[in-house]
Amino acid sequence: MRKAFVESLKETFGLVIELPEKCLSLISPPKTGYQIWTPPCTPTCLEGAGCPYSLILAFKLQEDVFWTAWPKEKTNNLTITTALLLKFLLTVMETIHAAEQKLDNSSTTDALQFLASHLETDFFLFNNKGQVILSQSRTPKPFSTSALWEKLSRTSEPEGFIETKGGNFYYRVFSKNGKMTGLLAWKTEPNRQEETESLLQNESLFTIPGKNPRFLEIKKLVRQIAVTDNTVLLQGESGTGKELFARYIHYLSPRKEQPFIAINCAAIPENLLESELFGYEDGSFTGARRGGKPGKFELANGGTIFLDEIGDMPTQLQAKLLRVLEERRVERIGATVSYPVDIRIIAATNKNLKELIDAKQFREDLFFRLNVFPVHIPPLRERRDDIPLLLDFYLKNICLEQDKPFKIFNPEAIQLLKDYNWPGNVRELKNVVAYAVSLCEGDVITPHYLPKYLQNGIFTSVSQFPAVKIRRPFNQNDQLKEQLEILLAEYGHSTQSKKLIAKELGVSLATLYRWLKKYRLK
Numbered sequence: 001m002r003k004a005f006v007e008s009l010k011e012t013f014g015l016v017i018e019l020p021e022k023c024l025s026l027i028s029p030p031k032t033g034y035q036i037w038t039p040p041c042t043p044t045c046l047e048g049a050g051c052p053y054s055l056i057l058a059f060k061l062q063e064d065v066f067w068t069a070w071p072k073e074k075t076n077n078l079t080i081t082t083a084l085l086l087k088f089l090l091t092v093m094e095t096i097h098a099a100e101q102k103l104d105n106s107s108t109t110d111a112l113q114f115l116a117s118h119l120e121t122d123f124f125l126f127n128n129k130g131q132v133i134l135s136q137s138r139t140p141k142p143f144s145t146s147a148l149w150e151k152l153s154r155t156s157e158p159e160g161f162i163e164t165k166g167g168n169f170y171y172r173v174f175s176k177n178g179k180m181t182g183l184l185a186w187k188t189e190p191n192r193q194e195e196t197e198s199l200l201q202n203e204s205l206f207t208i209p210g211k212n213p214r215f216l217e218i219k220k221l222v223r224q225i226a227v228t229d230n231t232v233l234l235q236g237e238s239g240t241g242k243e244l245f246a247r248y249i250h251y252l253s254p255r256k257e258q259p260f261i262a263i264n265c266a267a268i269p270e271n272l273l274e275s276e277l278f279g280y281e282d283g284s285f286t287g288a289r290r291g292g293k294p295g296k297f298e299l300a301n302g303g304t305i306f307l308d309e310i311g312d313m314p315t316q317l318q319a320k321l322l323r324v325l326e327e328r329r330v331e332r333i334g335a336t337v338s339y340p341v342d343i344r345i346i347a348a349t350n351k352n353l354k355e356l357i358d359a360k361q362f363r364e365d366l367f368f369r370l371n372v373f374p375v376h377i378p379p380l381r382e383r384r385d386d387i388p389l390l391l392d393f394y395l396k397n398i399c400l401e402q403d404k405p406f407k408i409f410n411p412e413a414i415q416l417l418k419d420y421n422w423p424g425n426v427r428e429l430k431n432v433v434a435y436a437v438s439l440c441e442g443d444v445i446t447p448h449y450l451p452k453y454l455q456n457g458i459f460t461s462v463s464q465f466p467a468v469k470i471r472r473p474f475n476q477n478d479q480l481k482e483q484l485e486i487l488l489a490e491y492g493h494s495t496q497s498k499k500l501i502a503k504e505l506g507v508s509l510a511t512l513y514r515w516l517k518k519y520r521l522k
């Protein structure tokens with residue numbers, strides 16, 4: 001037990017030092033629970049300020065006393081951050097609880113109070129009424145703790161991450177007999193400078209999921225071009241994320257505070273498209289609005305205009321668009337003068353523009369004007385390795401949106417979804433996940449909850465992609481309990497074991513805790 005626990009601490013926290021004898025002879029061991037010291041531990045210590053440790057934590061588990069210490073220097077590439085210390089302390093507290101040793105709330109508060117003096121991060125400890133009983137906030141702008149509490153008190157998960165305006169927080173809920181007794185939330189970012197930089201790049205606010213090497217390369221290129229004013233031509237099948245990329249580019253550009261105006265050239269009848277794009281002057285045609293109307297180009301002034309389905313633009317309008325691109329001026333229908341516009345143009349198409357040029361349906365000169373920075377977004381079947389990630393991304397998001405508890409796909413369902421050809425690309429995948437989430441009341445989505453055409457395998461199977469080995473198949477929802485029991489017997493009940501089990505099942509630790517509670521396996 002002792003060995004396994006020390007090993008799991010070492011694995012998670014990188015460093016657990018057994019204190020040397022000379023230290024142990026000076027410090028009296030804790031009678032129960034745990035105790036923390038900051039050097040010098042005792043006035044009689046000869047090392048004094050020269051003590052190599054920044055913090056010493058001792059705890060008693062059953063009859064064993066564990067001594068752990070953190071060196072002042074970085075060790076094993078591990079920076080001792082407050083978040084790490086908090087996590088460590090919580091793991092210890094949890095283990096002591098599990099070993100049924102007495103631990104009262106005041107000792108928890110004392111320990112956190114002690115750590116607070118070392119903290120370099122924001123953290124809040126709430127009681128069960130939502131009052132802050134201990135806090136440290138280094139955020140320059142005052143942070144609304146009531147908003148944080150409000151958000152967290154709605155969660156049924158014992159731990160997890162939460163995004164707030166003041167940054168991302170990791171939280172841990174303390175409970176007794178199923179009732180919340182307190183809640184601790186602390187900043188997850190260990191490095192303030194990094195956080196600021198990533199905020200500046202807006203990366204933390206807008207991400208497009210995808211880890212496929214080609215897709216990553218595209219995202220990198222797009223980020224580089226986003227900061228310029230270059231015209232971008234996005235090409236890709238329907239549902240691959242062209243509009244998403246257009247918004248991403250705008251969001252990463254210096255124009256992000258200005259309007260982003262999108263117009264779908266295929267969805268608007270030909271006779272209306274011109275007035276939508278260019279606007280019109282008062283009385284320029286029968287039925288025109290009094291006082292005239294600004295067009296999308298004018299509305300996008302200072303910002304970005306996204307011309308979706310550009311391949312469907314009528315040829316007569318293509319000539320007008322070409323003039324806007326060349327002169328950066330717009331003339332309303334019925335006007336005698338033109339206005340300068342400062343716009344960034346992003347166009348998109350799912351058609352092959354070269355073929356349209358050959359068929360005389362698209363102007364070649366316009367193509368060259370638009371094709372300044374071409375981006376080809378691959379179809380989902382060409383970045384199949386991203387399917388599990390996208391399934392996971394949408395599963396979590398849709399469960400949150402629909403206010404449903406988190407679920408997982410079982411291996412058979414994942415296999416079906418991985419083998420499918422996805423003609424509708426990410427849009428279709430998103431719809432399939434939404435379909436399954438709304439039908440499935442349980443925790444596990446089996447093929448039964450997928451649309452019929454997927455269940456029956458009536459699709460172009462892609463046998464050239466090797467089937468991924470299913471490690472632990474389980475078919476029905478009610479087998480989840482059994483599955484959890486097997487995993488607990490195999491890995492054990494420690495926090496580290498639970499982390500491994502959560503990884504094995506592909507769910508967050510928070511979801512695993514919820515299931516353990518639900519199936520009374522805690």
Ligand SMILES: Nc1ncnc2c1ncn2[C@@H]1O[C@H](COP(=O)(O)OP(=O)(O)OP(=O)(O)O)[C@@H](O)[C@H]1O
Pocket residue numbers: 208209210236237238239240241242243244245308350426427430
């Ligand atoms: N890589 C991706 N990651 C996450 N979501 C994506 C991704 N690509 C597309 N989506 C989602 O799929 C849906 C369709 O995306 P979008 O409208 O950007 O596609 P599109 O290529 O512009 O489609 P169309 O050609 O039909 O207009 C949106 O809900 C979008 O959020």
